[in-house]
Structures are given as C-alpha cells and as structure tokens.
Amino acid sequence: MAGKLKITLKKSIIGAIPKHKKTVAALGLHKTYTSVEKPDNDAIRGMCKQVEHLVKVEEI
Numbered sequence: 480m481a482g483k484l485k486i487t488l489k490k491s492i493i494g495a496i497p498k499h500k501k502t503v504a505a506l507g508l509h510k511t512y513t514s515v516e517k518p519d520n521d522a523i524r525g526m527c528k529q530v531e532h533l534v535k536v537e538e539i
C-alpha cells in the first residue's frame with residue numbers, strides 16, 4: 480500500500496448520520512463531486528470503507 484488515493488464525494492451528505500458527516504469532513508470533502516488526494520494507508524482506507532456508499536475511491 481504505497482501511493483495515493485483519489486477520493487471523490489459522489490453523493491450528498493444531507494440525511495447521513497452525524498458520524499458519517501464527520502468522517503467525510505475529516506477526509507477533506509465538502510461539496511458533492513469534489514475530489515481530494517490522500518496517502519494510501521490503513522487509516523484512510525478505513526475511513527473510506529465507513530462511508531463507501533458516499534464516496535468513490537481510485538488508486539493513483
């Protein structure tokens with residue numbers, strides 16, 4: 480697991496449970512269809528797994 484992940488918010492967080500909203504914010508995502516690049520590590524992958532219904536993850 481070396482490299483980066485491109486994480487895109489594909490669905491609005493309106494109606495999501497508060498824990499998921501905080502996870503999305505911690506990933507640095509604010510608006511729908513915005514993307515961020517994060518390092519590929521277990522912590523980031525765990526956060527993406529928790530909100531996998533809201534985000535799209537691509538390996539770079």
